[in-house]
Amino acid sequence: MRHVIVVGAGFGGLATAIRLAAHGYRVTVFEALDRPGGRAGALTLGPYRFDTGPTLLTLPSLLDALCRLAGTRLQDELELVRLSPYYRILFGDGRAFEYWGDPERDEEEIARFDPRAVPAYRSFMRATQRIYKRAFGELAAQPFDRLGTFLGVLPELLRLEAHRSVYRFVSRYFHDPYLRMVFSFHPLFIGGNPLRASAIYSIVPYLERLEGVYFARGGMQAVVGLLVRLLERLGSSVRFGTPVRELVVSDRRVTGVVLDDGERVVGDAVIVNGDVATTVTELLPASARPRWLVHWIARARYSMSCYILYGGFSRRFEQLRHHTIVMPSDYESHIRELFDGDGTLSELAFYLHAPTRTDPDFAPPGHESLYVLVPVPHLGRGGDWSPGARDRFRERVLHTLEYLHGLDGLTGALETWSEWTPLDFRDRLRSYHGAAFSFEPTLLQSAYFRPHNRSGIPGLYFVGAGTHPGAGIPGVLLSAAVTAQAVVEDVPLAHARTMHVPHTAASERRLP
Ligand SMILES: Cc1cc2nc3c(=O)[nH]c(=O)nc-3n(C[C@H](O)[C@H](O)[C@H](O)COP(=O)(O)OP(=O)(O)OC[C@H]3O[C@@H](n4cnc5c(N)ncnc54)[C@H](O)[C@@H]3O)c2cc1C
Structure with missing residues (x-):
């Protein structure tokens, strides 16, 4: 039996592991954190619950394809609520666009x-x-x-x-x-x-x-939990709290991994779901790093990062929908500052997640569990996230929402909170420059010009936001299909289960 090692239990790592386990491979997943999901984490602060990363679920057919590989159907595993409206977009002058889909x-x-x-x-x-x-x-x-x-x-x-x-x-x-x-x-x-x-x-x-915007009852954690369940049903599991320290290279081929405690594990293929830039610069031995890739990583454009406030509030803010987006008044200038500026922002834009609109279990009655995401430049562009600067930024966020965007009484209603800054993306998720979404998706950093699913080093594969096709749960689930297929072709099984591995169950349905 062929043994495949997957480094990281984000959406990409879990989906690849499911596909390969369904095909008949022995799969071992090593995850540095003590929980699955990677960016898709969860947080509880007293009576308030939060998804800490992704919140919008689109293209559920991609998840259904994974369920079918494990002999079940998405509709039997998760309760998905189709949102209506999908989101509300607020503009700087107080106008609002309701986006129904x-x-x-x-x-x-x-x-x-x-x-x-x-x-x-x-x-x-x-x-x-x-x-x-x-x-x-x-x-x-x-x-x-x-x-x-x-x-x-x-x-x-x-x-x-x-x-x-x-x-x-x-x-x-x-x-x-x-x-x-x-x-x-x-x-x-x-x-x-x-x-x-x-x-x-x-x-x-x-x-x-085409397919809708959904909320899974229980939040994104319910979706992550489903992927772990599917993997277990297929006979594999995740070893949590087990960081991989190094990739083992022998005769120019990646043949296994070294865990933090020094244990060596050998595999016929190693698939890394962790950050591509960090993997190449920290996990690959220096002599095995392709020079062109090191050069490419040093010059690549990275996505922005995020500041996120997870706040428990003693009252609700009825003007918010399940998803609310607050646009800056000068859209183009804001975007230029965000991606190409010196790390500072003259104005802020927001994405607000108020899950109690759909699932009352996220906060006590009449209270609000609110996730406030502010896109901010990645650390490579600068920016001060020392404790004092972070406190000032939080105050600025609360004041801007309260006095500029009409969330009256926001600051006074804040009962408890936690927050993430770009430093958390860098230190907890090992993201290069603390970028929240890996490499920026430009044409010249996409498809052939993005780090390949087959890394170019025999035995080593990438899956997730930093490889083709890119970030976002749908993109990452598709990357799992591409990477799994590459492993199936390169490391064939003597007796593969005759199982069709569809890329997607995405339908050719007509638009509603
Ligand atoms: C704040 C935020 C909000 C988002 N909102 C949405 C949304 O609403 N909808 C949507 O579709 N997408 C959203 N996205 C994007 C989406 O969440 C990501 O693109 C996707 O989850 C990335 O998955 P991944 O598999 O590439 O990796 P990750 O989620 O980054 O997982 C990688 C895993 O690898 C582990 N790892 C790394 N290095 C090692 C090592 N050396 N050893 C062992 N383990 C290691 C990490 O701990 C992590 O668990 C959001 C992203 C962010 C940051």
Whole structure:
């Protein structure tokens, strides 16, 4: 039996382990933390509960594909609540856009801002449907470890306008500045800069409408718990609190890992779900580091980081939906500061998660469990996160929401809190520069130009946000399918279970 080692139990590591265990491999997962999920953590502060990382669940069919490999169905394992609206977007001047994900209601909202934009919206959705079918349905599911594969699809990428930025692409359809924000901000969900992320990433409104935006009863932890259960049903498990200290290289091939306590474990393939840049610069012995990759990592653009306040509040803020996004008043300048500035921000943007709108168990009645995420520059750009600076930043966050965005009484209602800064991403999750989403998804850092699922060093594979296709739970689940398939091809089993390993159960369903 072939033995595969997976380093890290984030969504990417767990999904790869499930796929390979289903195929008949013996799989061992080592996780540095004492819990699964990686960025998808959970926190309890007295009576308040929080998801600490991802909160929006899209494309549940990708999870269903994993369930089927373990002989079950998503609908039998998790209670998913389709949100309505998907989210509320608040602008600096107090206006709000309710984003329903329902064509009729969305068109009504769009017409409130610019009646001429309704036909443009329909054309935009048709264009993004074309991109989705090709880019997400097919290209995302194949490895781009050969230049030929990339060159083969280049003409089509150009036809799909992949060379344009999301913002430019969206601006061709919408002239109203508010609507340009509404339909272009989505790359920020995966650490991308809307002003330079490829137009390929403008598919998010389409895919959200196709399958919905969900909340899993119990929060994202319920989804992580499901993946661990599936893995256990397939006969594998995770060793928690077991950091991998080093990758073992012998005859230019990665043959195993050394754990923190010095134990050596041998494997036919090693799949790293941890941060790619940290893996190459810290886990690979210096003599085995490909020079081009070290150089690439040093020059790469990294996604932004996040400051997140997890607050238990003694009252509710009724103007918030389950998901609320607060836009900066100067969108373009803000984004430039965030990605290319000196580490400081002249104004703040927010994503607020108020899970009690869907699941009352997250806070006592009449109280609010609120997660306030502020995108901030990664540590490579600077920024002061010393304890004093962090306290001042928290005050600024609370004041801005209270006095600029109408959350009256926010500061006074704060009963208990915890927070994450870029230092936590760096120190707890081992993220290079404390980036929250790994490498920035630009065209020149995507597909063939992103670290490959087959690392280039025999025996070593990557899975997760830092490899193809990229960050976000759907992207990471697709990367697991690509990486698992690469291992199946490179390290074949004498007696593989005759099991079809689908990339995705994503349907060709028509839009509602
Ligand atoms: C604040 C935030 C909010 C987000 N919101 C959403 C959202 O709403 N929807 C969405 O789809 N996506 C969201 N994302 C993105 C999504 O969460 C991530 O892209 C995805 O979870 C990354 O998964 P991963 O498998 O790549 O790795 P990670 O989650 O980073 O997991 C990697 C694991 O590897 C472990 N590890 C690292 N090094 C070692 C080592 N040496 N030994 C052993 N273990 C190791 C780490 O401890 C970690 O558990 C969000 C991200 C963040 C940060």
